[in-house]
Amino acid sequence: MTRFALTIEYDGRPFMGWQHQAHGPSVQQAIEDAARRILGEDVLVYAAGRTDAGVHALAMRAHVDVERPIGAFRLMEGLNAVLRPQPVAVLDCVEVAGDWHARFACTARHYEYRIRSRRAPLTLELGRAWRIANPLDAEAMAAGARQLIGRHDFTTFRSTHCQADSPLRTLDRLEVVREGELIRIFASARSFLHHQVRSMVGCLALVGQEKWTPDDIGEALAARDRAALGLNAPAEGLYFVAADYPA
Amino acid sequence: MTRFALTIEYDGRPFMGWQHQAHGPSVQQAIEDAARRILGEDVLVYAAGRTDAGVHALAMRAHVDVERPIGAFRLMEGLNAVLRPQPVAVLDCVEVAGDWHARFACTARHYEYRIRSRRAPLTLELGRAWRIANPLDAEAMAAGARQLIGRHDFTTFRSTHCQADSPLRTLDRLEVVREGELIRIFASARSFLHHQVRSMVGCLALVGQEKWTPDDIGEALAARDRAALGLNAPAEGLYFVAADYPA
Structure with missing residues (x-):
């Protein structure tokens, strides 16, 4: 299991917000769906902030745990390729310690x-x-x-x-x-x-x-x-x- | 006949460019159509530059001659009301001399x-x-x-x-x-x-x-x-x- 820290940019307009929503698309769901396509496994993405519908992000921070061996650069490139044409992009992806938490470690x-x-x-x-x-x-x-x-x-x-x-x-x-x-x-x-x-x-x-x-x-x-x-x-x-x- | 100088902002993405095109929407046509709805007369709009398809403008300058008596502010507000939801907005509208020309007077x-x-x-x-x-x-x-x-x-x-x-x-x-x-x-x-x-x-x-x-x-x-x-x-x-x- 490897933990990756992601930096994410998005245009909030087409989304019901960061967090999973029963009634419409979310940024979190878009990234988790892309990860599933690349990795063949279900993942959960945790973010520093749960933005509302229509709110944008220039550098949201998040983390994800991945079972399958993959490098940070390949994960980032794969996510960006699959996320298109949705207006969500991974600007940075780095391996971090297993206890680094995008939400709880944020100061x-x-x-x-x-x-x-x-x-x-x-x-x-x-x-x-x-x-x-x-x-x-x-x-x-x-x-x-x-x-x-x-x-x-x-x-x-x-x-x-x-x-x-x-x-x-x-x-x-x-x-x-x-x-x-x-x-x-x-x-x-x-x-x-x-x-x-x-x-x-x-x-x-x-x-x-x-x-x-x-x-x-x-x-x-x-x-x-x-x-x-x-x-x-x-x-x-x-x-x-x-x-x-x-x- | 009154000549008005317009300052126009637009997002170029939905347009085939500034100038009239047989095969798609143009910024010029959008403004001329809006003017016809407000004034009940056909007008021609002349611009300082004829931008290509997909090119944006923060402050395109243009002029239009109007027969019907109307104030500059009312013309601007009317154009903006009719232009919505197209991404074209008139930022400024002033009455100018009849020989002021957006294209030929531009230095x-x-x-x-x-x-x-x-x-x-x-x-x-x-x-x-x-x-x-x-x-x-x-x-x-x-x-x-x-x-x-x-x-x-x-x-x-x-x-x-x-x-x-x-x-x-x-x-x-x-x-x-x-x-x-x-x-x-x-x-x-x-x-x-x-x-x-x-x-x-x-x-x-x-x-x-x-x-x-x-x-x-x-x-x-x-x-x-x-x-x-x-x-x-x-x-x-x-x-x-x-x-x-x-x-």
Whole structure:
């Protein structure tokens, strides 16, 4: 048995999310099906994060245990050949110790959320960003974001379907950067609650449109009540960017 | 009669190119059809550049003459509403003088060509960049590119279907910039020959893979012979980025 660590890029649009779903295709299933075709054995793929339907990944980390002897490079090339034309690609594949775990060993997860601030509909970025037609005040959004950094009870910013034991999380980074019409929001934490990034971004978008003040973000947080949430941002702007592991 | 200048963004994948084609959809036709639905009149749209099938635009410039009284903002909003879900959007629309011409008044055209230098197939960038699996030497590509800058007979880098009277063109910029796995090639000139950017990029890719030396670019140019062309790069990596006009 050999354990391989995979780095995976995908366009989330055709998928119901990372995890197996009874009612539609998942990224996990696509990779497991490809592995079965190459290896002739059933495998399970574990990922650092279970992204929702429509969420993209630039470098999802995952691992898989393989019985049949095969080199890392051949496994990667085989997976990529079989995965086509689905928009899933294995960027890297390395052999790791049998106790390395993509989910449980992960010490930090990094997401980016992309907003396009413009009136015109999206063309090249359709399904890859959230278009907001109203003008956005990125400075106010940054001020709102700073109220969320640190260790807090994030009940307000957590899906009612979240299965985590505790609503306490430590948010290490929530940065708002404007590049022309593009507004990039960078979020980092050891782990996130279900829908946490999208819920935080949704409220920041209200601040950007001056429907909320930056202080309303702090009040929503203090409420510890999902009903205090202003808005959950759509999945299409969210990217899983990177995961950290001990050296 | 009012003349409007349009700034247009499009994803080139579903189109046979900018210009009307008997055998498939074109961007020009999509905009003219949308205008007819809004205005109830037939119009012709003239663009700064006639991009090929699969080539994208971030800010194509064009103009259209309209009989019916309508404001620029209403025309833009109407076009965008009717163009959906096609990946074409009008980013800007302004009234201009009746002698302003998107093609003939244009003093410079700017293109970008995007290469992804990696083994893995593309997912999010599929149809938006040229993937080259072999490693690329961007320094050597930049050295090759410098041999093309200036006023030259570009017969080697011109499609046999090119309808321009002269093969002489002045290339003002051909710059190669590496950003991780992405190699961006910026090309600027008053005007380009048919397939000129793709032909130059194709040969630079040979230099990057060490199949050609930088000096081979100069020799191909000096040959003034289409048969001396090494490779024509695929359309999918090419973007029309901007057009300049007198103030």
